[in-house]
Amino acid sequence: MSTNRIIFLMLLLFVLEGSLVPWLIPEGFGGRIIPHFVFVFVMYSALYANRHQALLLGAGFGLLQDVVYYGHLIGAHFFLMGLCGYFAGILMEKKRATIMMALTIIGFACLLYDTGLFFIYKVFRITEASYAWALTNHILPSLFLQLAFALALYVPLRRMFESRSLIAEGDEE
Amino acid sequence: MIGLLSFFRNKRVLMLMVAFIVFIAIIGFSLSDRKELTWPEKVLRDTTGYVQMWFYKPAGWIAGFFEDIGDLRRVYEENEQLRMTAAAYARDKVTYNFIKNENERLQKELHFTEQQKQMNNYSYLIAQVVSVSNDANNRAMIINLGSKNGVKKNMAVVNIDGLIGIVNSVTPFTASVTPITELNETSPNSNSIAATIEGRENESFGILSTYNKETGRLSMTRIPENDKLEIGDTVITSGSGNIYPRGLRVGTIESKQVGEFALTYTATVKPSASFDHLTEVFVVSVPEIDDSEPGDVEE
Known part of the structure; x- marks a missing residue:
């Protein structure tokens, strides 16, 4: 699938993530279950395409997120999404990830991403909550949402990103 | 340096360092008190806001429809209550008219300036929430009114239950609202709310400075010792901070x-508004103050 189609899909997802997904989350859980679907896309790109694409997609969509929802500071998502994508790309450079491996890496990346965000806001004294609270309040509940999303779209996303990558597809599991 | 660059691993480290410096610079820039957004930001936000409008509203209607079905049973009780409120309102309206006329006469006699007279004459702009940020520490909401509709930075945003937040930045067609759950005394870009108690507006005072995320409550500080504040009182904005207009309901004392x-x-203080599934909000528009007086500075 061409990069343009991927970007278009991600833009659509970005729009839906802010406007439609909040309605699907039960009332009272709005601040606890937080979708990061675009980030899951970036991770798939890191796992099945290459790290440079993941870096660019992550930085691009992170910046978009930062600018559109500018509340306190710009740059947190920009930096973290790009970085997480790039490092996952380096980690999986020569390997083809199986489904369990992909989900594990996406899970850990989500943890890293949310933790990073939390500490950026903590360092600039925008939030005063403790990390232990943040972990149980929103990081872990949203992790499950992200994993469910990643699992649900594993096959189409893998196909989508893999068809772009140059590595031969002979060693599928 | 050349030696560093020649080695691939170190080039990566170097890039990381550069990225980190850029990151800190951007954050530092965005944390400062910005009066206006740059045009790329405006274009991006307007476009996304425009597209998101197509989704959020219908989603809200559908969700609202199902909630309405669930609410059918409660409608009867609510109707009863509303009838009682309406009766009380009719009685109060008469008193209000008398007091209002009296007040106007007195203002005239005391030679109030036009600005003083118009100070509390707020108008409410109806806005639709377009999208909500997916960041736990920045729950900014985008609404579909912008500077073209007269929305300005630092205007208060309410819904029927109470105060929601404050306009944080505007673009021509959208505005971003920071909810009061982001209030934090130590934060570099947060405003405290001067508050008072409904019914004792001239006697009570306190400052709503921080929202405790762990308990979900606002803390109201600096209440004078002799204040007769009681549990269950309704907290409203006092308007003396000149950022939030007066008389907006915030919550109840716990x-x-x-x-x-x-x-x-x-x-x-337990906030009276719920911050999930918001659709319709009101932007409280304060009348234009053309002659800026030294007293207009925020507390």
């Missing part, structure tokens, strides 16, 4: 403790 240095009291 508990009261002795404050930091035992000189003042601290109370915890």
Whole structure:
């Protein structure tokens, strides 16, 4: 699938993530279950395409997120999404990830991403909550949402990103 | 340096360092008190806001429809209550008219300036929430009114239940609202709310400075010692900070403790508005103050 189609899909997802997904989350859980679907896309790109694409997609969509929802500071998502994508790309450079491996890496990346965000806001004294609270309040509940999303779209996303990558597809599991 | 660059691993480290510096620079820039957004930001936000409008509203209607079906049973009770409120309102309206006329006459006699007269004459702009940020620490909401509709930075945003937040930045067609759950005394870009108690507007005072995320309550500090504040009182904005207009409902008092240095009291306030599934909100538009007086500065 061409990069343009991927970007278009991600833009659509970005729009839906802010406007439609909040309605699907039960009332009272709005601040606890937080979708990061675009980030899951970036991770798939890191796992099945290459790290440079993941870096660019992550930085691009992170910046978009930062600018559109500018509340306190710009740059947190920009930096973290790009970085997480790039490092996952380096980690999986020569390997083809199986489904369990992909989900594990996406899970850990989500943890890293949310933790990073939390500490950026903590360092600039925008939030005063403790990390232990943040972990149980929103990081872990949203992790499950992200994993469910990643699992649900594993096959189409893998196909989508893999068809772009140059590595031969002979060693599928 | 050349040696560093020649080695691939170190080039990566170097890039990381550069990225980190850029990151800190951007954050530092965005944290400062910005009056206006740059045009790329405006274009991006307007476009996304426009597209998101197509989704959020219908989603809200559908969700609202199902909630309405669930609410059918409660409608009867609610109707009863509303009838009682309407009767009380009709009685109060008469008194209000008298007092209003009296007040106007007195203002005239005391030679109030036009600005003083118009100060509390707020108008409400109806806005639709377009999208909500997916960041736990920045729950910014985008609404579909912008500077073209007269929305300005620092305007208060309410819904029928109470105060929601404050306009944080505007673009021509959208505005971003920071909810009061982001209030934090130590944060570099957060405003405290001067508050008072409904019914005792001239006697009570306190400052809503911080929202405690762990308990979900606002803390109202600097309450004078002799304040007759009680649990269950309704907290409203007092308007003396000149950022938030006066008389907007914020929440109810849940508990009261002795404050930091035992000189003042601290109370915890339960916000009356819920911040999930918001559709319709009102932007409180303060009348234009053309002659800026020295007293207009925020507290």
